[in-house]
Amino acid sequence: MTPAKYDVLGIGNAIVDVIARTDEAFLAREGLAKGSMSLIDEARAETLYGMMGPAIEASGGSAANTLAGLGSFGGRAAFVGRVKADPLGQAFRHDITAVGVDFDTPAAPDGVSTARCFVLVTPDGERTMSTYLGACQALSVDDIDEAAVKSSKVVYLEGYLWDPPAAKEAFRKAAALAHEAGRKVALTLSDSFCVDRYRAEFLALLRDGDVDILFANDSELKALYETGDIDAAVEAVARDAKLAAVTLGAEGCVIVQGDERIRVPAAPVDGEIVDKTGAGDLFAAGFLYGYTNDLDLKRAAELGSLAAAEVISHVGARPQVDLRSLAQGRGLL
Numbered sequence: 224m225t226p227a228k229y230d231v232l233g234i235g236n237a238i239v240d241v242i243a244r245t246d247e248a249f250l251a252r253e254g255l256a257k258g259s260m261s262l263i264d265e266a267r268a269e270t271l272y273g274m275m276g277p278a279i280e281a282s283g284g285s286a287a288n289t290l291a292g293l294g295s296f297g298g299r300a301a302f303v304g305r306v307k308a309d310p311l312g313q314a315f316r317h318d319i320t321a322v323g324v325d326f327d328t329p330a331a332p333d334g335v336s337t338a339r340c341f342v343l344v345t346p347d348g349e350r351t352m353s354t355y356l357g358a359c360q361a362l363s364v365d366d367i368d369e370a371a372v373k374s375s376k377v378v379y380l381e382g383y384l385w386d387p388p389a390a391k392e393a394f395r396k397a398a399a400l401a402h403e404a405g406r407k408v409a410l411t412l413s414d415s416f417c418v419d420r421y422r423a424e425f426l427a428l429l430r431d432g433d434v435d436i437l438f439a440n441d442s443e444l445k446a447l448y449e450t451g452d453i454d455a456a457v458e459a460v461a462r463d464a465k466l467a468a469v470t471l472g473a474e475g476c477v478i479v480q481g482d483e484r485i486r487v488p489a490a491p492v493d494g495e496i497v498d499k500t501g502a503g504d505l506f507a508a509g510f511l512y513g514y515t516n517d518l519d520l521k522r523a524a525e526l527g528s529l530a531a532a533e534v535i536s537h538v539g540a541r542p543q544v545d546l547r548s549l550a551q552g553r554g555l556l
């Protein structure tokens with residue numbers, strides 16, 4: 224196999240987050256299920272924005288957050304996703320390339336605007352997201368660069384890609400190309416409601432061997448197997464997935480490979496939990512950095528836990544410190 228250019232090539236929705244604090248009463252009034260991601264249209268996006276308190280805008284998007292984290296660890300990453308040639312699209316491109324991630328997907332010159340995710344953060348740090356997909360809906364198979372995919376150790380795909388109509392074909396093409404080249408395919412389940420929408424397809428991807436590494440949090444995994452029992456869900460995923468990294472919030476994580484279970488505690492958070500947005504994305508960043516740089520699974524999970532703890536200590540889903548230095552300071556690299 225030829226040497227890889229990238230550790231990870233990620234394909235995902237290119238989104239700018241609009242983040243504001245809120246309270247439980249607002250969520251209830253607006254019919255928003257706490258902790259979930261729901262899709263909204265442009266009219267609803269404008270209404271919601273009008274009702275939100277003071278907000279900050281910051282680049283987001285689940286897979287993009289993961290790649291930004293991977294870059295911060297010193298990994299080599301590329302992103303595929305669609306923005307429009309508008310100010311938010313330019314900001315998204317600036318932020319991801321500024322952390323060293325290659326992003327060559329051209330911006331759509333016209334049509335709907337760059338995607339926005341309205342992130343409402345309650346006092347307990349939980350985030351509730353409403354996403355207007357905008358320009359992401361134009362992502363298609365034509366955006367998949369065969370050479371880049373084949374030259375990446377891992378192709379990382381977000382479950383949210385099942386929402387924009389043409390993106391799942393891009394997803395399937397990238398996965399097939401990666402396997403043709405002897406590379407690995409990773410999938411994050413993204414959100415328990417997303418799992419509810421596409422459960423059968425996600426299970427088929429696992430059972431057909433289209434996915435080599437699965438990322439899920441406890442609610443996503445329980446949704447996948449339609450059980451309230453996380454231990455039962457872990458045993459089920461052990462049968463279906465070659466390798467799974469399951470995050471369990473304050474309980475840390477468990478890495479599942481055949482009969483092996485590697486449990487790693489949550490890393491301590493510096494101060495209080497401010498905003499849980501991006502916790503799973505940054506866990507995946509650390510894990511994939513370790514995995515693609517030949518560290519053992521336990522160390523990879525420790526890097527994931529460290530990155531997740533950093534991102535929930537502040538507002539926004541991208542790291543605010545150099546993760547490589549942080550990991551070196553903790554003796555993990």
Ligand SMILES: OC[C@H]1O[C@H](O)[C@H](O)[C@@H]1O
Binds near residue numbers: 240284285288352
């Ligand atoms: O996982 C968090 C991300 O999901 C949504 O896609 C938001 O953009 C946010 O940054």
